[in-house]
Amino acid sequence: MKLRFLLPLLLAVLACSAPGLAPRPTVEPLVFPTAVRETFTPNLDEENGVPTQGLDTVDAAADTPTASAATATLASESLSDVKISADEVFYGGDCSPKEVTFEVAVTQPEKVYSVLLFVRLRNQKSGVQSQWNTGLAMRPIGGGRYEYRLRAVNVPFYKDYDPAWLQYQFVLTNTRGEVIARSEIFLDKIKFQRLCP
Secondary structure (H helix, E strand, O other): OHHHHHHHHHHHHHHHHOOOOOOOOOOOOOOOOOOOOOOOOOOEOOOOOOEOOOOOEOOOOOOOOOOOOOOOOOOOOOEEEEEEOOOEEEOOOOOOOOEEEEEEEEOOHHHOOEEEEEEEEEEOOOOOEOOOOOOEEOEEEEOOEEEEEEEHHHOOOOOOOOOEEEEEEEEEEOOOOOEEEEOOOEOOOOEEEOOOO
């Protein structure tokens, strides 16, 4: 009689341990959110290959939803109080400083998700210039202010344009990663070189 109750249990154990016969649990596949990181580059003047000057506002695309803070464009005076910690930066020798800190204030912080810093080098003698970097996300420090500390050796092609101007531009984006404003291009504010003069 006891065998009668044990037999179904024994058969179930054997069936579950046999390869291919055991029922497999159904597990929902894990779905991770994917973020598409866009590379932002300044608008280039087609003739000269340089970013356009001024604070351009970006028109919303025809297929973009309208009337939301996420897609709103900014007024032309969207940045104020641009500060740099040094007007000379050195990447070699015993000279200092070897880094520069950029700080900007955004006049409409509720519309801005991030501020990107673009840099390039321009040789002071020949005028030959590097390509723009792919953009550096500035750190929000509160009150609509953003900062970024850039080490000289982290500037792309830092040895190839000596002596150079470190040129820079700020680009503002919204929560959708869309460019909503650009600063002017600062052309000759920071000297960039290997050794002290």
